Amino acid sequence: MAKLTSRAEDYSKWYNELVVKADLAENSGVRGCMVIKPYGYAIWEKMRDEMDKKFKETGHENAYFPIFIPKSYFEAEEQNAEGFAKECAVVTHYRLKTDPDNPKKLIVDPEAKLEEELIVRPTSEAIIWSTYKNWIQSYRDLPILINQWANVVRWEMRTRFFLRTTEFLWQEGHTAHATKDEAIEESEKMLDVYADFSENFMAIPVIKGLKTESERFAGAVETYCIEALMQDGKALQAGTSHFLGQNFAKAFDVKFTNKEGKIEYAWATSWGTSTRLMGALIMTHSDDLGLVLPPSLAPIQVVIVPIFKGEEQLEQINKVAFEVQAKLKAKGISVKYDNRTEYKPGWKFAEYELKGVPVRIAMGARDLENKTVEIARRDNLTKETQPIENIENYIEELLATMQKDIYQKALDFRNSHITEVNSYDEFKKVLAEKGGFISAHWDGTAEEEEQIKNETKATIRCIPLDNKLEEGVSLISKKTSKQRVIFAKAY
Amino acid sequence: MAKLTSRAEDYSKWYNELVVKADLAENSGVRGCMVIKPYGYAIWEKMRDEMDKKFKETGHENAYFPIFIPKSYFEAEEQNAEGFAKECAVVTHYRLKTDPDNPKKLIVDPEAKLEEELIVRPTSEAIIWSTYKNWIQSYRDLPILINQWANVVRWEMRTRFFLRTTEFLWQEGHTAHATKDEAIEESEKMLDVYADFSENFMAIPVIKGLKTESERFAGAVETYCIEALMQDGKALQAGTSHFLGQNFAKAFDVKFTNKEGKIEYAWATSWGTSTRLMGALIMTHSDDLGLVLPPSLAPIQVVIVPIFKGEEQLEQINKVAFEVQAKLKAKGISVKYDNRTEYKPGWKFAEYELKGVPVRIAMGARDLENKTVEIARRDNLTKETQPIENIENYIEELLATMQKDIYQKALDFRNSHITEVNSYDEFKKVLAEKGGFISAHWDGTAEEEEQIKNETKATIRCIPLDNKLEEGVSLISKKTSKQRVIFAKAY
Numbered sequence: 018m019a020k021l022t023s024r025a026e027d028y029s030k031w032y033n034e035l036v037v038k039a040d041l042a043e044n045s046g047v048r049g050c051m052v053i054k055p056y057g058y059a060i061w062e063k064m065r066d067e068m069d070k071k072f073k074e075t076g077h078e079n080a081y082f083p084i085f086i087p088k089s090y091f092e093a094e095e096q097n098a099e100g101f102a103k104e105c106a107v108v109t110h111y112r113l114k115t116d117p118d119n120p121k122k123l124i125v126d127p128e129a130k131l132e133e134e135l136i137v138r139p140t141s142e143a144i145i146w147s148t149y150k151n152w153i154q155s156y157r158d159l160p161i162l163i164n165q166w167a168n169v170v171r172w173e174m175r176t177r178f179f180l181r182t183t184e185f186l187w188q189e190g191h192t193a194h195a196t197k198d199e200a201i202e203e204s205e206k207m208l209d210v211y212a213d214f215s216e217n218f219m220a221i222p223v224i225k226g227l228k229t230e231s232e233r234f235a236g237a238v239e240t241y242c243i244e245a246l247m248q249d250g251k252a253l254q255a256g257t258s259h260f261l262g263q264n265f266a267k268a269f270d271v272k273f274t275n276k277e278g279k280i281e282y283a284w285a286t287s288w289g290t291s292t293r294l295m296g297a298l299i300m301t302h303s304d305d306l307g308l309v310l311p312p313s314l315a316p317i318q319v320v321i322v323p324i325f326k327g328e329e330q331l332e333q334i335n336k337v338a339f340e341v342q343a344k345l346k347a348k349g350i351s352v353k354y355d356n357r358t359e360y361k362p363g364w365k366f367a368e369y370e371l372k373g374v375p376v377r378i379a380m381g382a383r384d385l386e387n388k389t390v391e392i393a394r395r396d397n398l399t400k401e402t403q404p405i406e407n408i409e410n411y412i413e414e415l416l417a418t419m420q421k422d423i424y425q426k427a428l429d430f431r432n433s434h435i436t437e438v439n440s441y442d443e444f445k446k447v448l449a450e451k452g453g454f455i456s457a458h459w460d461g462t463a464e465e466e467e468q469i470k471n472e473t474k475a476t477i478r479c480i481p482l483d484n485k486l487e488e489g490v491s492l493i494s495k496k497t498s499k500q501r502v503i504f505a506k507a508y
Numbered sequence: 509m510a511k512l513t514s515r516a517e518d519y520s521k522w523y524n525e526l527v528v529k530a531d532l533a534e535n536s537g538v539r540g541c542m543v544i545k546p547y548g549y550a551i552w553e554k555m556r557d558e559m560d561k562k563f564k565e566t567g568h569e570n571a572y573f574p575i576f577i578p579k580s581y582f583e584a585e586e587q588n589a590e591g592f593a594k595e596c597a598v599v600t601h602y603r604l605k606t607d608p609d610n611p612k613k614l615i616v617d618p619e620a621k622l623e624e625e626l627i628v629r630p631t632s633e634a635i636i637w638s639t640y641k642n643w644i645q646s647y648r649d650l651p652i653l654i655n656q657w658a659n660v661v662r663w664e665m666r667t668r669f670f671l672r673t674t675e676f677l678w679q680e681g682h683t684a685h686a687t688k689d690e691a692i693e694e695s696e697k698m699l700d701v702y703a704d705f706s707e708n709f710m711a712i713p714v715i716k717g718l719k720t721e722s723e724r725f726a727g728a729v730e731t732y733c734i735e736a737l738m739q740d741g742k743a744l745q746a747g748t749s750h751f752l753g754q755n756f757a758k759a760f761d762v763k764f765t766n767k768e769g770k771i772e773y774a775w776a777t778s779w780g781t782s783t784r785l786m787g788a789l790i791m792t793h794s795d796d797l798g799l800v801l802p803p804s805l806a807p808i809q810v811v812i813v814p815i816f817k818g819e820e821q822l823e824q825i826n827k828v829a830f831e832v833q834a835k836l837k838a839k840g841i842s843v844k845y846d847n848r849t850e851y852k853p854g855w856k857f858a859e860y861e862l863k864g865v866p867v868r869i870a871m872g873a874r875d876l877e878n879k880t881v882e883i884a885r886r887d888n889l890t891k892e893t894q895p896i897e898n899i900e901n902y903i904e905e906l907l908a909t910m911q912k913d914i915y916q917k918a919l920d921f922r923n924s925h926i927t928e929v930n931s932y933d934e935f936k937k938v939l940a941e942k943g944g945f946i947s948a949h950w951d952g953t954a955e956e957e958e959q960i961k962n963e964t965k966a967t968i969r970c971i972p973l974d975n976k977l978e979e980g981v982s983l984i985s986k987k988t989s990k991q992r993v994i995f996a997k998a999y
Contacts, residue, residue, distance in 0.1 A: 045639065046581060047574040047626065052639050055569035055654065062570065078546035079553065083538040084628075084659055084675055085597075088604070090537060092614050102604040106576075107616055108628065109600045111663040113579070113593040123583050125598050125625055134616055135538065137575075137599065137628070147537050163546065168575055168659065172602040184575055 021371075023305045028249040035299060036178040039308045039371050042295075049176040049183030053292070056372065059316035061186065061292060065166065067218050067313075068188060068290065071210050077162045077190060082144050084167070085135035090143045094268035097142060100235020104172040106137040106183075137170040142236060142287055145191045146265040153193060153273045153283055160203070161193040179296035180253075180508050187291035190258075193283045195275060197262075200284035201239075204260040207288040208241040211256035219294065220311040220424035221245050221301045222431045223255055224454070224503060226479025231463050234287075238262035244478045244503065246431045247300035250452020252478045252505035255297050258288035296508065301427050302396075308373025309396055311423045312416040319345055319352040319412060320374045322365045324381035331356065334380050337405070341378065341390070344409040350416065370395060375419055376412060396423050437501070441469075441492040444504070448473055454505050458498035460491035468493055475504045512862075514796045519740040526790060527669040530799050530862050533786075540667040540674030544783070547863065550807035552677065552783060556657065558709050558804075559679060559781065562701050568653045568681060573635050575658070576626035581634045585759035588633060591726020595663040597628040597674075628661040633727060633778055636682045637756040644684060644764045644774055651694070652684040670787035671744075671999050678782035684774045686766060688753075691775035692730075695751040698779040699732040702747035710785065711802040711915035712736050712792045713922045714746055715945070715994060717970025722954050725778075729753035735969045735994065737922045738791035741943020743969045743996035746788050749779035787999065792918050793887075799864025800887055802914045803907040810836055810843040810903060811865045813856050815872035822847065825871050828896070832869065832881075835900040841907065861886060866910055867903060887914050928992065932960075932983040935995070939964055945996050949989035951982035959984055966995045 021038065022030045036042050041057030053061065069079070085108065092098050112129030116122035138144065145163075152158060170184050179185075190207060194200040208225055215221045223243035233240040237259035245255045266272070266282035275281045302309040312318050321342060323334040338354050345352040353374075355365055362379070369377055379391040390408060393400045396419055403411055434453025438444045447455055459465060459477065469492065470476050484500045491498045512529065513521045527533050532548030544552065560570070576599065583589050603620030607613035629635065636654075643649060657679050664672050681698060685691040699716055706712045714734035724731040728750035736746045757763070757773035766772050793800040803809050812833060814825040829845050836843040844865075846856055853870070860868055870882040881899060884891045887910050894902055925944025929935045938946055950956060950968065960983065961967050975991045982989045 043639075043642070045574045045635065046578060047576045047635070050574035050576060052574070053572040055571045058571050059569065078550065080546045080549050081544040081677065083536045083541035083543070084661070085538045085541060087537060088614060091604075092612070095612070098614060102606075102614055105602065105604050106599045106626070107601040107604065108597045109616065110598040111596065113582075113589075113596050113598065113627070115593075121583070121586070123579060123589060123593055125600065135597070136604070144536065144538070148534075148543050151534070170575070186572065 021305060021307065024248065031305070032296075032300060033178060035303060035307060039373065041299075042178050047183075049173055051178055051182050053186075056316060057295065060298070060310070060314050061295060063314050063316070064219070064294060065188070068214055069164075069166070071214060072164045072188075072190065075206065075210060077164045077192075080163045080165060081167070082141055082148065082165060084138055086138055086141075086144045088134045088136060090147050091136045093143060093147075094236050094265055096264070097140075097236030101139040101171070105139060106170045106172055108135040108137065138167070139169055139171045140287075140289075141165065141167070141169075141189055142191065142261070142265050142285075143269075146269040146271060146285070149193050149283070150269050150271045153271055155274050156195045156276050158273065159193055159195040159283065160199065162190075162203075163192065164188055164190045177296075179292055179299075182292075185292045187289050190286070190288040192286045193266075193271070194286070195273065195281075195284070197284050200262075200286050201260050204239070204241055204258045204286045204288065207286070208243065208256070208258040211258065211288070211290060212243050215243055215245065215255055215294075216424065218311075218313050219298055219301075220313075220420060220427060221255065221297055222424065222428040224479060224481055225483070226481045226503065228257075228479060229463075229466060229477045229502075231466060232476065234259045236261060236264050238264070241482075242479055244454075244505075245297050245301060246434055246454060246505070247297070247508065248430070249300070250434060250506070252454065252507040253293075253297050253300070254478070254507065255294060256288070256290040259286060261285035261287060302423055303373065306367075306398075307371030309423065310373035310375060312375045312420050315373065315375050316351065317353045317369075317372070317374050318350050318416060319376045319378060320365075320369045321352065321354045321378045321380060322362055322369075323356050324362050324379055326382075330382050331358070333382070333385060337385060338380055341380075341405065341408060345412060348409050348413050350409075350412065366393075376415060378408075378412075394419060396426070435503075439489070444469075444475075444492055445473060448475055448506070452506065454478065454503050456501045456503055458489035458491045458500075459502045460494045460496035460498060462494070465491060465493050469504070474506050476507055478503045478505050478507060512796060512798065515739065522796070523787075523791060524669060526794060526798060530864065532790075533669050538674075540664055542669055542673050544677075547807060548786065551789070551801070551805055552786060554805050554807070555710070555785060556679070559705055560655075560657070562705060563655050563679075563681065566697065566701060568655045568683075571654045571656060572658070573632055573639065573656060575629055577629055577632075577635045579625045579627060581638050582627045584634060584638075585727050585756055587755070588631075588727030592630040592662070596630060597661045597663055599626040599628065629658070630660055630662045631778075631780075632656065632658070632660075632680055632682065633752070633756050633776075634760075637760040637762060637776070640684055640774070641760050641762045644762055646765050647686045647767050649764065650684055650686040650774065651690065653681075653694075654683065655679055655681045668787075670783050670790075673783075676783045678780050681777070681779040683777045684757075684762070685777070686764065686772075686775070688775050691753075691777050692751050695730070695732055695749045695777045695779065698777070699734065699747075699749040702749065702779070702781060703734050706734055706736065706746055706785075707915065709802075709804050710789055710792075711804075711911060711918060712746065712788055713915065713919040715970060715972055716974070717972045717994065719748075719970060720954075720957060720968045720993075722957060723968065725750045727752060727755050729755065732973075733970050735945075735996075736788050736792060737925055737945060737996070738788070738999065739921070740791070741925060741997070743945065743998040744784075744788050744791070745969070745998065746785060747779070747781040750777060752776035752778060793914055794864065797858075797889075798862030800914065801864035801866060803866045803911050806864065806866050807842065808844045808860075808863070808865045809841050809907060810867045810869060811856075811860045812843065812845045812869045812871060813853055813860075814847050815853050815870055817873075821873050822849070824873070824876060828876060829871055832871075832896065832899060836903060839900050839904050841900075841903065857884075867906060869899075869903075885910060887917070926994075930980070935960075935966075935983055936964055939966055939997070943997065945969065945994050947992045947994055949980035949982045949991075950993045951985045951987035951989060953985070956982060956984050960995070966997050969994045969996050969998060
């Protein structure tokens with residue numbers, strides 16, 4: 018197996034190679050669309066199941082809405098339409114027919130042209146709010162708390178595995194409320210759910226914040242976000258939660274009678290996370306040997322590899338290994354015993370390092386004699402010998418420790434990459450030499466934001482929610498500012 | 509709440525009303541596409557989770573392939589292409605732009621025309637086998653055992669909730685094997701998985717069989733199916749499993765080196781079930797009051813309704829009801845306590861009957877005195893009084909009994925609707941008067957099959973796998989036949 022390009026050599030190349038070699042995904046024959054391979058999909062399934070549990074615990078139900086949005090619906094909320102019009106896949110026909118010039122070819126049947134074009138959903142506010150219109154008459158019908166797991170399509174010109182693909186998988190929550198306060202509370206609650214999931218399940222520390230106007234979701238009044246920091250010093254938006262005000266209710270005429278008997282437009286939120294999180298996972302934890310997975314997300318948490326000469330030794334090891342495997346399984350730990358004879362132990366070690374299996378147990382003839390095993394941690398690459406007795410308890414604790422350690426390592430990196438700067442020169446220097454999040458004053462205008470973006474490629478990632486007020490002067494216009502915001506180059 | 513149309517009055521109307529009133533689904537603004545509402549989706553989730561478990565237990569992994577299929581891929585397997593060309597949604601453009609004549613409108617941007625049209629997948633053999641080409645070089649790479657949960661689009665002219673919709677949700681298994689026998693074994697194994705799921709989880713009895721050539725999946729060598737019988741005497745195909753031979757391997761040039769060192773094309777299967785199963789569920793078990801759900805599929809298995817006068821009584825009942833609820837939950841039973849004061853008990857009874865909640869517990873002041881509750885079964889509408897002590901054990905057993913009883917009732921109905929006939933006159937008489945499955949001899953030709961279909965609308969549902977050989981003469985041509993096949997009108 019050829020080694021991965023190292024991160025230091027070419028981070029982007031390392032990422033692409035890792036995705037392919039660790040069997041997470043590969044390019045397809047369809048422009049910008051990828052195939053998510055079983056190993057990658059198994060990780061996504063774990064994310065999905067955990068998020069789904071959290072959504073249900075917070076009172077949300079799943080539903081399913083059509084993938085197609087009639088053009089007239091799509092147009093209804095103007096900001097939203099304008100934001101997505103440039104990247105829409107459009108269905109115009111509903112039939113193919115045999116090419117009269119070549120019976121082996123098919124052509125679009127010109128007689129099967131749709132009266133109204135259908136947009137493949139880039140996001141579902143339009144189709145969902147056209148439906149909510151029928152569901153909402155009175156405040157008693159509210160709140161509506163719905164989530165959808167679905168595929169969406171945005172025609173991206175430059176695509177990258179997981180981070181930006183024409184089709185991607187995601188969840189989108191769409192809620193309707195009787196009051197503005199309740200809708201804002203919902204957007205903030207779901208941001209907290211995302212942050213909790215990201216930090217405690219994916220071991221990815223995030224900053225919770227608000228987007229500036231220019232970075233807001235098309236059609237939103239406010240966009241909340243969680244921002245993570247990748248190892249190369251670039252930020253990655255890991256989830257967003259939008260307070261949509263009454264924009265979609267007005268576009269689709271969704272009114273209700275409130276408690277006071279007055280007619281009012283409903284208040285909306287939407288919130289989403291996607292397979293993009295796979296990219297965040299990879300670029301937060303992995304190293305030059307391959308994936309590093311927090312135990313919570315590892316399809317295989319423990320692999321047992323026998324070290325043997327000859328069939329007799331293997332049979333002896335098999336006996337013990339199957340016992341250990343059974344004990345670990347009984348603890349709910351997913352464990353694979355790889356006793357294939359066509360691969361050498363060294364090959365297997367490299368393979369499971371590449372795949373990010375958190376714990377490797379090696380078992381040789383001498384271990385059998387000593388009643389021990391060798392345990393290797395994937396995250397920090399340490400090895401130790403442990404008695405085989407009660408090994409299942411030891412491993413259980415080890416996995417919990419590793420989950421914490423992997424998070425702590427990412428947190429330490431992130432915290433050491435938040436730099437406060439007080440001048441534009443300093444800003445540019447830190448951005449060039451260190452990267453990461455840069456905390457600086459901003460004058461609150463789109464102009465300054467735009468100029469900084471054009472000159473440095475850094476954008477305002479967010480205005481942190483836990484900001485403390487602090488007087489300062491902004492980077493370029495030197496106007497007074499009351500708080501710092503977070504800048505970074507971003508994926 | 510207005511009553512449902514009765515099944516006797518208009519079965520089709522009853523079905524459509526039930527779907528809408530029980531909050532399973534509703535029509536959307538997109539032609540032929542429905543919205544699956546939370547209650548309907550919760551039932552589908554239970555089906556999906558159970559099937560997913562069974563697929564994984566039989567060694568399959570999930571993956572995800574692009575929703576779009578380039579036209580040239582789609583054309584590659586000719587039979588498959590021909591079968592689906594007439595009902596394809598086609599993406600031709602990737603951008604909208606503002607209408608120069610009306611700034612509030614969007615139009616398709618003619619400059620954003622795709623070089624090659626993309627087909628929204630009606631089924632994924634083409635895109636998947638174009639990928640498998642890169643995965644398969646040696647017999648060591650086989651078998652590949654993959655399943656995908658996805659949405660697919662088939663442009664249907666006449667649509668009906670769940671049974672036939674333009675977009676639907678499904679799972680599609682796609683496997684590749686080194687030998688013909690292994691592929692056939694896989695198709696048969698997955699048919700068994702479907703039959704087991706259908707009978708033991710959905711409580712729907714099915715006949716396992718083979719399709720005739722004219723009813724085969726486009727591109728298949730053999731199509732296996734499970735056929736269920738609805739209450740109105742019409743059949744419903746509940747799942748299919750296809751042995752695809754080497755058709756797709758040849759279309760996409762998927763070759764491998766076998767154990768003997770020879771180059772060979774890979775052998776394929778595919779198998780699928782869809783949200784159509786929701787239709788089968790409804791039409792197998794439900795009655796004029798609404799849904800009847802087997803406990804395995806019920807989002808709410810038990811509902812507790814308090815019968816009270818005044819707040820004091822309600823408070824007393826609340827105390828006991830919450831205890832019962834907690835005890836049932838501890839058993840893993842999903843239970844709702846509906847103590848809303850704005851609805852009367854009678855309204856609630858009707859509501860939960862409509863929704864198919866298997867068990868209703870009513871709790872009044874006298875029950876409190878007597879330490880009893882009233883238990884009503886949704887399936888057979890019987891009521892009984894039971895001591896409240898250990899009620900959780902009683903309910904647990906009751907749910908298991910109901911699961912069996914619901915299946916047995918459907919099985920009795922199905923078995924009493926398989927009629928052997930020995931002449932075409934008898935065939936037409938049974939079809940008109942009784943419906944159901946008709947077991948008759950067939951001469952094995954597409955001509956006789958076609959004539960029967962044209963004259964009676966009945967098709968050959970399947971050649972049962974467990975058929976015993978029996979000499980006879982066919983219905984029309986009077987040729988000798990060695991076995992009976994199953995005819996029916998079908999959804």
